[in-house]
Amino acid sequence: NAGVMQNPRHLVRRRGQEARLRCSPMKGHSHVYWYRQLPEEGLKFMVYLQKENIIDESGMPKERFSAEFPKEGPSILRIQQVVRGDSAAYFCASSPPGGGVNTGELFFGEGSRLTVL
Amino acid sequence: SQQGEEDPQALSIQEGENATMNCSYKTSINNLQWYRQNSGRGLVHLILIRSNEREKHSGRLRVTLDTSKKSSSLLITASRAADTASYFCATDASGAQKLVFGQGTRLTINP
Numbered sequence: 001n002a003g004v005m006q007n008p009r010h011l012v013r014r015r016g017q018e019a020r021l022r023c024s025p026m027k028g029h030s031h032v033y034w035y036r037q038l039p040e041e042g043l044k045f046m047v048y049l050q051k052e053n054i055i056d057e058s059g060m061p062k063e064r065f066s067a068e069f070p071k072e073g074p075s076i077l078r079i080q081q082v083v084r085g086d087s088a089a090y091f092c093a094s095s096p097p098g099g100g101v102n103t104g105e106l107f108f109g110e111g112s113r114l115t116v117l
Numbered sequence: 118s119q120q121g122e123e124d125p126q127a128l129s130i131q132e133g134e135n136a137t138m139n140c141s142y143k144t145s146i147n148n149l150q151w152y153r154q155n156s157g158r159g160l161v162h163l164i165l166i167r168s169n170e171r172e173k174h175s176g177r178l179r180v181t182l183d184t185s186k187k188s189s190s191l192l193i194t195a196s197r198a199a200d201t202a203s204y205f206c207a208t209d210a211s212g213a214q215k216l217v218f219g220q221g222t223r224l225t226i227n228p
Contacts, residue, residue: 103165104165
């Protein structure tokens with residue numbers, strides 16, 4: 001059973017371009033979470049999605065950031081018109097139905113490291 | 118403000134010694150979790166302790182929780198070079214499906 005797959009692992013963008021980060025959850029997992037980690041800091045929650053639904057986006061910046069988890073395919077975190085402050089590692093986690101924060105069944109991917117020039 | 122804060126920020130010890138890391142948080146919780154992150158990698162779940170538990174063991178790991186002081190500690194006994202990593206505590210936030218992480222403790226085990 002493959003783990004949570006994120007790609008690309010590294011992405012370089014110039015200011016003003018768009019960044020798309022993809023996350024394929026573990027097999028059988030229907031819940032996806034995105035977190036952002038700035039250098040030398042802990043992870044900060046961004047958004048929690050289930051298939052075709054955004055459940056909690058309280059950590060998402062109001063502008064330029066969006067996330068989706070379609071019925072088919074991976075979850076996508078999209079950052080439009082990137083700025084230098086968007087440079088960070090973006091981690092995706094997935095959990096099975098009934099799992100997640102309450103049970104510790106939260107499995108993280110290796111992250112996508114975005115560098116904005 | 119940050120929910121969990123770890124102490125110390127960095128810790129360097131000799132292989133075989135015990136390592137203790139502390140975490141404090143601000144609001145009431147249902148559970149507290151500890152994660153490990155190797156450099157440039159994702160997070161690995163180590164252990165979860167519920168608010169009604171005071172101590173939990175898993176292999177060489179021992180976690181304590183004091184809800185009256187809103188603090189937790191992670192003890193790694195008989196440390197190994199492979200334990201070199203950053204360790205984060207995380208708490209659930211008001212029953213929502215999101216974790217609030219501390220800034221982590223960078224642990225270095227010297228051979």
